[in-house]
Amino acid sequence: MQPSQESLHFQPHFISHDSLYKSTKNGLIVRELKESTKKKNMDLLSHVLLFLFLFLFTIPAKSADPLSEYCNTNTIISRNQTSANIDRLLSQLVSGTILNGYIATSYGKAKDKVYGLAQCRADVGRKDCSTCIKDAAKEILKRCPNQADARIWYDFCFLRYDIKNFFGEVDTSFGIFYLNVENVTNPKTFNKELGTLMDRISSKAVVAGNKGNGRDKTKLTPFLTVYALVQCTRDLSPLFCSQCLAIATENFQTICKNRKGCRALYSNCYVRYELYPFYFPLDSDSANASKAHHVSVVFKPQVS
Ligand SMILES: *[C@@H]1O[C@H](CO)[C@@H](O)[C@H](O)[C@H]1NC(C)=O
Ligand SMILES: *[C@@H]1O[C@H](CO)[C@@H](O)[C@H](O)[C@H]1NC(C)=O
């Protein structure tokens, strides 16, 4: 079965964000994300530390930009109590995630009840997780100030709330793809190995105790390794987790066909592969982490 754009039930819609590189293609705005190499980051570290040392106490901490956010414009907040409950919920989401890496909870009563879910990727350490989820809680209010249904994605974490109970449900109506602009040189072998790898880690993700996470690598040549990771939100049953991962990886075959790297961000799962190490613990064989240059494609549900 060959998946097609039409079978996705949503319209491609390119978004732009500040602070990122932008270019225009076919009248659409394409978001480009330049990632520096690990090596370069390390070179910069001393400068960054000096900067922090000098300015830590004089400038307010700035939270990091997310990969994406979704503010459901059909859910404008009409009651003050809802906003107040979202604030209380957010602080519970942050503390719960820092403690356990994941939380799904609600706050408030009756019409003002709000449901929230937050989690870090299971391979991410406590410190990165904590920073990520704090940023997420700050940024989601800035970016979706009036929406009762809001979601925000980072590489290390995800946070979402709504006035309706969404726990345990799969919603793939909104998805974002980041794809490397470069293509692999040997698509036939690459796709075969990637398919096998994706199947293998998807099976790991649904095993009890794995916290919805599967990750592994495959050596393609002595010099080339593909790294992949899948993560479901932990409220999903194994069946629904598999379903979300299947939809994400199926779209890889069309949207990310032959690309050197790709990320699919959905409200219930995160799927990524790269030709360099990106999941934890980081592969020590990462001296030559290749520079990645990504563009993102955002799929929004069709308004009918
Ligand atoms: C609701 O919020 C608005 C705007 O901040 C404020 O003017 C109003 O007094 C609030 N209502 C209640 C019942 O608190
Ligand atoms: C990769 O392949 C896609 C689809 O065939 C093409 O549009 C794109 O320009 C290619 N990228 C490069 C860097 O050649």
Ligand SMILES: *[C@@H]1O[C@H](CO)[C@@H](O)[C@H](O)[C@H]1NC(C)=O
């Ligand atoms: C790593 O990068 C260096 C310099 O670009 C290159 O000479 C070397 O062959 C690379 N090693 C591998 C294993 O790709």
